[in-house]
Amino acid sequence: MAEAICVFTKGSIIIKPSKKSPNLLRMIVLVFAMVCGVYICSVCLNQTKFGTSSKLLNVQINQRHCHDHEVDQSQTPHVHYPKPETFSRAECACNPVRYFAILSMQRSGSGWFETLLNSHTNVSSNGEIFAVKERRNNVTSIMTTLDRVYNLDWFTSASKNQCSAAVGFKWMLNQGLMENHKEIVEYFNSRGVSVIFLFRRNLLRRMVSVLANSFDQYAKLLNGTHKSHVHSVEEADTLSRYKPVINLSSLVTELKQMEKTVLEALEYFSSTRHIILYYEDLVKNRTKLVDVQDFLRLPQMELTSRQVKIHKGPLSEHIKNWDDINKALRGTMYEKFLHYNDY
Known part of the structure; x- marks a missing residue:
């Protein structure tokens, strides 16, 4: 646009520049603001990325630090570093933990065996947790319970959560284990x-122990109190006075069913890392407890229990209809049980 020329006096000329467009000024300010904004955002983004990288680096360093312990490479899938939600492991955060489960049947010595394990400074075996039906209603409730146990968020009198080197529980075969064995085997193998x-x-x-224990649940022979396990000779003698009568018509069938259940359990869980123990072997040969500690990669300790055995001596002293049982099993594959030298 041409500049305006104003004549005020004779012989004087003033040249007045025209006013700039306000829209142009606004555009310049807007562009400047956008450039500044982009610059600031790029700086913040770089700082965020650096912070995230630092955090990831720290996590990787911590994980690497926890795995610096001398662990046999073959055992790596079975070594864990839990991060409980209910407490901090503090200085034990990098102590490796191994997960285990005792699979058994009622009145097979699992209670006694668990007290032996729990006498170890670094073992937390949390009892028969699936005795409560709600915890085994379906696969989801089972897995939720297992996660709590192995994350060290399950508390019992046996818990040594902060510095546990091995954590587990005992699981009876009739407590949802066999019905859901496929999912449980998959869980065990994936979690080590x-x-x-x-x-x-x-x-x-x-069978004698099962019948006697069932009777005492109603009779409560110990001063009106039922006890599945006892800690004194006097209590053991009181409970052993009861001699059950065994049903002859179903005897062989029940023995066969017990054997079948055991064989099925061994087959179902054959793909897991496992060890097979027998109660009689543990009683007669305490070196078997050394094998268990080696299996769990624990430092060797002398394991003890306060439990007292209830049914001692020959079986003939604990079955009321012994003569009939003796005749019924003669010549069968179960005759060996009549005179089996348990102890």
């Missing part, structure tokens, strides 16, 4: 859970 099978060789003795 080691399985300890514990059974009785003499199934007739187990």
Whole structure:
């Protein structure tokens, strides 16, 4: 646009520049603001990326630090570093933990065996947690319970959570284990859970123990109190006075069913890392406890229990209709149970 020329006086000329467009000024300010904004955002983004990288680096360093312990490479899938939600492991955060489950049947010595394990400074075995039906209603409730146990967020009197080197529990075969074995085997293998099978060789003795324990649940022979396990000779003698009558018509069938259940469990969980124990072997040969500690990669300790055995001596002293049982099993594959030298 041409500049305006104003004549005020004769012989004087003033040249007045025209006013700039306000829209142009606004555009210049807007562009400047956008450039500044882009610059600031790029700086913040770089700082965020650096912070995230630093955090990831720290996590990687911590994980690497926890795995610096001398662990056999073959054992790596079975070594864990839990991060509980309910407490901090503090200085034990990098202590490796191994997961285990004791698979057994009622009255097979699992309670006694678990007290032996829990006498170890670094073992937390949390009892028969699936005795509560709600915890085994379906696969989801089972997995949720297992996660809590192995994350060290399950608290019992046996818990040594902060510095536990091995954590587990005992699981009876009739507590949802066999019905959901496929999902449980998959869980055990994916989480690196080691399985300890514990059974009785003499199934007739187990039958006596089951019947006597069932009777005491109603009779409550110990001053009106039912006890599945006792800690004194006097209590053991009181409970052993009861001699059950065994049903002859179903005897062989029940023994066969027990054997079948044991064989199925061994087959179902054969793909897991496992060890097979028998109650009678543990009683007669305490070096078996050394094998268990080696299996769980624990420092060796002398394991002890306060539990007292209830049914001692020959079976003939603990079965009321012994003569009939003796005749019924003669010549069968179960005759060995009659005179099996358990102890």
